[in-house]
Every structure is written in C-alpha cells, then in structure tokens.
Amino acid sequence: MNAVRLNGDSLTGVVKIGGARGNSATSLVRDMAERIRSGERWVLVHGASGYMEDLCRATEIEPVYVTSPSGYRSRFVGEKEMALFLAACGNYSLRITQEFGECGLWGLPLYPGPGTTAGASRKDVLRSQENGRVRLLRGNRSGTIVSFDTTPILRAWNAGAVPLLPPLAADEAGPDALNVDGDRMAAAAASALGADVLVILSNVPGLLRDGSDPDSVVDRAGLDEWDVLESYAKGNMKRKLLAAKEALLGGVPRSIIADSRVMDPLTSALSGRGTELCPTSMAAVV
Secondary structure (H helix, E strand, O other), rough: OOOOOOOOOOEEEEEEOOOOOOHHHHHHHHHHHHHHOOEEEEEEOOOOOOHHHHHHHHOOOOOOOOOOOOOOOEOOOHHHHHHHHHHHHHHHHHHHHHHHHOOOOOOEOOOOOOOOOOEEEOOOOOOEEOOOOOEEOOOOOEEEEEEEEOHHHHHHHHOOOOEOOOOOEEEEEOOOOEOHHHHHHHHHHHHOOOOEEEEEEEOOOOOOOOOOOOEEOOEEEEEEHHHHHHHOOOOHHHHHHHHHHHHHHHHOOOEEEEOOOOOOHHHHHHHHOOOEEOOOOOOOOO
C-alpha cells in the first residue's frame, strides 16, 4: 500500500469510531464538521457491532465470538451472519450520513465494489482457543486487508464529501465483500493516505494500565515500549493497539486511542486526552 502525500498544510486525518453501544457518533460528527469547515480533511471509519447485535436478536441468530490462540477476540461471520452484517453496516452508515446532513455536509459511504478502497484476503477458518484446546470454525466471511486504493477517498474529498468507510473490503479472490476489522481498516487508510494522524475512538478513555481504573490511562508512549503496552491491552483493546502500531509502521506520525463519549471527542483526542503513540519513546509508561 503506497502512501499518497496530499498537498497543502491543513491537517489530514483518519478517525475511527466503534460500533458498540456507548459510542457517541453524534458528538463526533458535529466536531468533525467544525474541523472540516476550517479546512481539515478527514475520513471516518465506523464499526457496526451494536447494530449487528440488534439484528441478531431480532432474527434469533446467536452471535459466535472466538478468542484466537494469540488472544485476539473476533466474531465468526458465516453466510447468515454476513447478510446481517451488511445490513448493520448500512444502517450505521445511513445514520452517520443523516447526521452529517444536519451539519450541512455530505457524508459519502464507500462500499466494496468497482473502484473499491480496501481489498482483503479471506480467512475462511477461524481458530478458537477453548479450555486449552484449539477449535476450528470453517466458512468464515472475514478477511485481512492486503491492499488499499485511495482513489475513491480523493474523489470524495474533491467532490466536497466526507468519506465514510464501513468495516468491509472486497475479497481479492472473488466478487464477495468480507468483514474486516474496523480499527485495522482505519490504520490501512491512514497509512495509504500519508495522513498526519490516526484517531481511534471507543467507549474507554484510552489504553489503561489497570482495566478497572479509568484514571490509569497511558498518556504517551513509543513503539520501543511495545511489550509493556501490549501487556496492558485486554479484550478488544488488543486490536486497537495493534491498529495504532500498524499505522505508525506505515508512516503515520501519531496514533491516538481516546474516548468517544466526551464532548468534541476528536478535538479532545488531538488536544492530549487519551493515549498518544509515536514511533519513538515520549514518556515512561510504567
């Protein structure tokens, strides 16, 4: 994925907001709208987990979550689940588009298809660690991003739109869409665009030293402190931290993990609230 450096001095960034309950897309959209009017250029990547859970309950499909041998938690997405996931992504994209419209801006969802942004390699088999044994789940419709084309994003910006990316990518081996991790999608977009910053917003204040203490946020750290940082990450935070690392390795100078629930969450994150990661050490994390 080759980086495309953009002309001009205005900030260019990618922000990702989780789809779980407790995340505030409304506050983020209003905050983004003000910053975009000032000349900044942003891409918004969103999750869909909350909408997916609602649809699973409505259709009486029990969601299946697995934890890999390396400790990463993910959802198994078979054929039935994929149909619901596509609908969940569409529902959340529509809501965000409407909220941008209320702010006088055009939110443009970019879905897999001709001229798509992300291409992925399908991971048909998921490995689940259960009671010390590894279980294989086949027929998975998820994938890992292996390519990213910035052209649709640049066209959206040139047309005056705000690009919206759901956690979907085109299967490089076939015509289907695949579920991909939204945090890593955001990292791929930020790296390919040569963005100034990646901001990952979730319903937690940042990377916590102690998961039970919201005041134990790691303020700043570098990749040379990775082992310590990784030891703090639990559950879904492991993927967010991995995405932050991938963006830095892809040439993005700053990755920030911060709270979506505060007022003006993007501005708050850029102002120092949350966990800021840079390529080299900035402060002790212990």
